[in-house]
Amino acid sequence: MKYGIYTSNKMTQGFGDRDTIYEDIDVLEADVGKYKPTELPEREEELDKIHMALRPVTMDGSPRDILVYGPTGQGKTAGVKLKSEQLQEWANQEGVQLEVIHLPCKGADRSYHVLTRLVKELREVRKGQGVDEPSGYQRKRLFEMVLDELETIGGTVIIILDEIDAIGEDDYILYELSRANPDDVKIGIIGITNDLQFRNNLDADVRSSLGQREITFNPYNADHLQNILARRTAQALRDTHFEDGHEDFAHLKSDVLEEGTIPLTASLAAQETGDARQAIELLSYACDLADDEGVGMVGERHVRAAKEEIEREALIDTIGAETTQRKIALLTVVSAELNDATGETTALHQLYSNLCEYIDANELKQHTFREKLNDLVHSNVLSKDRHGRGRGQGMSNMYTLAGDVNPDSVLDALEDDSRVGHIVEVIGS
Template sequence: MGLFEPDTDIYRDRDALREDYQPTEIIGRDDELNRYISALQPVINGDQPNNIFLYGKAGVGKSACTRYLLDELKQDATRHDVTLSTIFTNCEDLNTSYQVSVELVNELRPPDDQINTTGYPQHRVNEMLWEELDSLGGTVIIVLDEVDHLRNDSILYQIPRARANGNLDDAKVGIIGISNDFKFRDTLSSKVQSSLCEKELQFPAYDAEELRAILRQRADTAFYDDVVSQDVLALCAAFGAQDAGDARQSLDLLMEAGDLAAEENVEELTEYHVREARSRMEESRVKDGIIGLTDQGKLVLYALLMTEQAGKTPTRARELQARYELVCDRYGVSPLVPRRMRDHLNELAMLGIANSNERNEGEAGGRYYEYELATDRELLLDALSDTVDNVGDPERLKQQFQRS
């Protein structure tokens, strides 16, 4: 017998729990799908497609619904003799319109005819893009996932106006933008907002009942019969609803629990496996997040940890500043200006290491954010061990701060 043998007791198809798995039915998004179908209707009519922007937190079904509906749309387009092409581009590592244009050109060209990400002026790259799009002809839908990563939005102006500006003759192009940032549209220039004329769809977080239905659908495919009970799915769904209604996190949790059961060579998942999996995932997420922080980001987190131990959270950024400056002094670096320190606090909130809560005190107090830890303190201390070695124990530093 070899070192590796197929598992036969737990998983039927583990890939059904992965992010790239496309289910045959979308659960918990009936209202959103109906509005999405209405927004895509011009494609089947042979008209210029709408520009559609989807907003919602990660893991609420934006990308899954998009892939599902575009697959259905392509099938129906074939039946109605409509020429339809779709292009998916993830903007996570693309923050300029130039980079997006190059990526789109390369998506449309064969592997032996790719262009470099440098060396061409923007107008020439755009000309290549118009040439490739017109060579497709018909209707072209460009999906820009994580579009909120763009720091230069001219591509969102150029594509919608390409036909009106005489850059396209044969292709009718529409954009589908997918964003985790509900305020992304507000960051766009006024001319982009005017030219997009987009349909907006909001995707709310899943509740526990919807998450349970999604997990049941995937579990029926992923696991053998009688491996996963309703109680196990309910617990995964409850944790998912607690963690911002994120289906991706719930599915990851279920898969981690399944892997634990497989490691133990048992034939059934239990609530113990779910709780243990959640603990492992939380520890890994926090450590990975902290490893990716800059030194200043770690110092801001350390100051927030001090404030938490002093019982002074939630706290405003300006109230954290003095502790942060003490930590910087002990570390031997100059503190950042308050605005840059707030940027690091917001990054901690984005990573789920801290919570950021908006407060509105009306005309008297105005609007502001308060911050507090969202992670176990002992876990943070372990992950910040190098910083602790350089700065000192946070409890002693807290006492020094109180005496100063």
């Protein structure tokens, strides 16, 4: 029942045994840590605003504090890094003391955790890599450490707080940093967030000081994504280049890409979120599929296969992380669909009861079982509709697999599960 692009003949294939379509494979990496674009022509207006906020440094002034908004994959981090690196290059040439601290906040659900990371990063400016994060201190003391390190470093320090919305409503660090005035150092704060409502959740005083300058990165459209993918492929793939000095999709020529490959990739990404990272990952996967086949041409079928595989892997990750009771509830719906049975709550609970008995699992009452089904609805694994039972009979909930989820994918995801794998054997037989 296993799915995927790798089959048994790949196990005996030697590395480097065939030609490749790639010229520089890392260019099709969406992670800015692995490949950093040197230009973002679709974001000229946003880059100009970031430039304006940083420009006071070139006049011996303090950089402006800014908040950068936008959904995932819109070039926020890449844009901030691009402009801050340009400023750092200028500072190095002019002998101006400047430090840029890029601090990922993902996973730091409180200001306390961001402060410990910030102390570590600032100390590494002076001492090099390998400094431990401080622990066991109150956050007030941690902020005092931040100020001490800033004063020791001196000059101008720009602190980039990436995905700062991770701290939720605990805006202590933003409140303190936006008001900090350490001796002999100029501070600039750049907050990057995917949450367009983040500013509204901040304390009014924080909003007034930090949120005076806001830059919004709106979703890319299909044309933007086509041009982004064209620039990536011109560097990443063999026999792929621009003509007439124009670096856009209309002037891209390639002997390894079918004409519709990039437009389809861009269209699929634009229909969902306009996420450039998603578009790049999809095209990269499609290129891997074609290269693995050794066909020498990346076509629309590779894009569609890549999309299906990415969605399947994401589904496996989602389902695999669920609790045992949710997995049993999900398999109950799968069993009902495979047997053309009703997805009504009461009928599902009877089937669920049988499955629990089969693997000797605790059986939940119907109302708790319904909660597990609703949890799966919220995870976009199941869909729920309400149907009338007939005149005067009230309403009932009907549960089905979500539109992009099929029974085989669920069974594939859970067949090796130590707790519910035996249910999969019965349902799938």
